[in-house]
Amino acid sequence: MFTLFIGWIGQAQQGIIEPVKWDSKIEKVSDTEYDIILIGTIDKEWHVFSQFTDEDGSLPSVLTFENSGRDYELLGEAKESETAKAYNDVxxxxxxxxxxKVQFTQRIKLLSETVKQINVHLEYQVCKEVCINKEENFVIALDGGPVTVENVALDERSIILSNKLTLDLKNKDRLNAGSEVVSSGGNLWKIFVLGFLGGLVALLTPCVFPMIPLTVSFFTKQSGTKSKGIRNAIVYGLFIVLIYVGLSIPFHFLDSVDPEILNTISTNMWLNVIFFVIFIFFAFSFFGYYELTLPSSWSNKMDSASSTGGIIGIFFMAITLALVSFSCTGPILGSLLAGSLTSDGGAFQLTAGMTGFGAALALPFALFALFPNLLKSLPKSGGWLTMVKVLLGFVELALAFKFLSNADLVAHWGILKREVFIGIWMLIFLLMALYFFGIIRFPHDGKKTFSFPKVTFAVLVVAFVIYLGTGLTKNSHLKLLAGFPPPTFYSLYEQESDCPLGLDCFKDFDEGLAFAKANNKPILLDFTGWACVNCRKMEENVWSDSKVYDLLKENYVLISLYVDDRKELSEAEQFKIKLNENHLKLIETVGDKWSTFQYLNFQTASQPYYVIMNSNLEILNEAKQYTGIDEYYEWLATSLKYSK
Known part of the structure; x- marks a missing residue:
């Protein structure tokens, strides 16, 4: 069922969602004044937000007129067509x-007689059940000519730099000659298993665990017959799975809008800061300082609807479970969402994770309905459930600093160097150990008790803190945590190189290509990211192996291109590129340049992504992604033979 669902979503994504169809026109007011008019036809049930909607709500529309103030001036604000208003409860x-229908009218006054066209950039949010952030670029000729991105007249610099971004690759068919498609499916199953484990953890929380015997008893006693009770419990479980899978569907629409959008969102430094704040908020909720709940009216309405009976009543019972358990499942789902956004194929991985999470929550209801005698073996609710919540609180706290680290790396703030990050984690897990030793307590804790399992767990946590301490020395590798701390070259210690493991590398493709030609060496093209966990794992667990390291250092020219680098390009290096007839992209940052470079030449937006080529741009072997030491070494060694 899971595979069929994924396939259905994939088919749905083949068309790009365009809820608004745009047109434009120009009306001459006088010899120097014109009205620029943008007109959008909005699909039924969708809506677009005004420029003047409350800034604390959904995103307003924003019009940007290129070269205004130089070639022409704007006379007042853009006028709008008729709008509606409604209160947003969220x-x-x-x-x-x-x-x-939406219409913007902006009057302009020409300041130069040489102006032939007006370039307008529109950013807006269009919503139904899902909200989509969209961009439109209009080129409006003063003589009323046609308007499409295809007709945009790029400046000479943009044309030159756009052409340089596309490579004349040879033997490109070799890229997909291996098993990358299989590994992609394997990754989905790994995420499914992780989501399933997250669901099992959620079962052990005070919001969910006590509901298992109550709900199963309801089905077995109220359904009339044993077979009907089992059927209803299984249907209840299936509805739970479908509810959590449904939460991932809107993210597939985001994927269909722009193949790079989830990667762009996940590496946005401000979004990572927001995740940091949210996870801190989740952590203190788990610690018992406040309760994280949805509006009680929601669960009351669902609870009332669940008394309807039949399949519909069971469906509303499942929704009620999702709502009333939110205070415990919300933070775990937040972790799953954030983790999927920062991974390859975010929308598909989110669906896989949500399917696993829902399946784990649903499993005990179906299992205990089939074997009701097993209910007697369930442990009684008690203080151990509170300890599970506190444990999750410390985990959320540690994850919060991972997101702050992502923002720090991408923006190059230099706040959370590797040793600082490890020190903070040591403090967090030391506090966790002190809690299980009974030295510190939280508001919802009962009597102080000691038990062998608690003390044993606390000792294991102390051992983990000691292990973290080994990472404070220069160039040390924490292989068990590879990918979570910042890379070893992002350190308080003085480093000989800002490349992984002290290797020689280039961070510009043209510079690396020139060096490869001069030295007659093959190129290892490494598409990576500052916030890419799997990239760090490959560097610290695979590249650090002596045989792999020696092969890389002695035989390859390493070009590492960071697709999430938010460092701004100089004004002379910024340009516009036509990705297709509907998408004009502005290349402003280093990450913009290399993510577009990857997509144009290799039709992928995932990292890590490794390509081996010679200096004549001939592909020597299949592309590789996340893999093990032996396979990666064999790939490097075989590719080296092809380069001879």
Missing amino acids: FEVEETYFLN
Whole structure:
């Protein structure tokens, strides 16, 4: 069922969602004044937000007129067509939006007689059940000519730099000659298993665990017959799975809008800072300082609907479980969401993870309905459930600093160097050990008790803290945590190189290519990211192996291109590129350049992604992604033979 669902989503993504169809026109007011008019036809049930909607709510529309103030001036603000207003319960503000049709009218006054066209960039949010952030670029000729991105007149610099971004690759068919498709499916199953484990953890929380015997008893006693009770419990479990899978569907629409959008979102430094704040909030909820709940009216309505009976009543019972257990499952689901956004194929991985999470929650209801005698073996609710919540709180706290580290790496703030990050984790897990030793307590803790399992677990945590301490020495590798701390070259210690493991590397493709030609060496093209966990794992667990390291250092020219680097390019290096007839992209940062370079030449947006070629741009072997030492070494060695 899971494979069929993934296939259905993949088919749905083949078309790009365009809820608004845009057109434009220009009306001459006088010899120097014109009205620029943008008109959008909005699909039924969708709506677009006004420029003037409350800033604390959904995203407003933003119009940007290129070269305004130089070639022409804007006369007042852009006028809008008729809008509607409604109160948003989530943001608690009144929002202003367009239904069916949107029109912006901006009057301009020419300051130069040489102006032939006006370039307008529009950013807006369009919503139904899902909200999509969209961008449109308009080129409006003063004589009223046609408007499409295809007709955008790029400046000479943009044309030259756009052409340089596309390589004339030879033997490109070799890229997919291996087993990468199989490994992609394997990754989905790994995420499914991780989601399943997350669901099992959620079962052991005070919000979910006590509901298992109550719910199973309801089905077995109220259904009339044993067979009907079993059937209803299984249907209940299936509905739980479908509810959690449904939460991932909107992210597939984001994927269909722009293949790089989830990677762009996940590596956005401000989004990572927001995740940091949210995870801190989750952690203190688990510690018992406040309860994280959804509006009680939601669960009350669902609970009332569950009394309807039949399949519909069971469905609403499943929704009620999801709502009332949110205070415990919400933070775990937040971790799953954030982790999927920062992984390859985010939307598919999120669906896989949500399927696993829902399956784990549903499993005991079906299992105990089939074998009701097993209910007697369940441990009684008690203080151990509270300890599980506190344990999760410390885990959430540690993960919070991972997201802050992502922002720090991408933006090059230099706040959380490797040793600082490890020190913070040592403190967090030391506090966890002190809690299980009974030295520190939280608001919802009962009597102080000691038990062999608690003390044993606390000792194991102390051992983990000692292990973390070994990572404070220069160039030390924490192989068990590879990918979580910042890379070894992002350190308080002075480093000989800012490349992984002290290897020689280039961070610009043209410079690396020139060096490869001069030295007659093959190129290892490494598409990586500052916030890419699997990239760090490959560097610290695979590249660090002596035979792999020696082969890389002596025989290859390493070009590492960071697709999430938010360092701005100089003004002379910034340009626009036409990705297709509907998408004009502005290349402003180092990450913009290399992520677009990867997509144009290799039709992928995942990292790590490794390509081996010679200096004549001839592909020597299949592309590789996350793999083990032996396979990676064999790949490097075989590719080296092909380069001779």
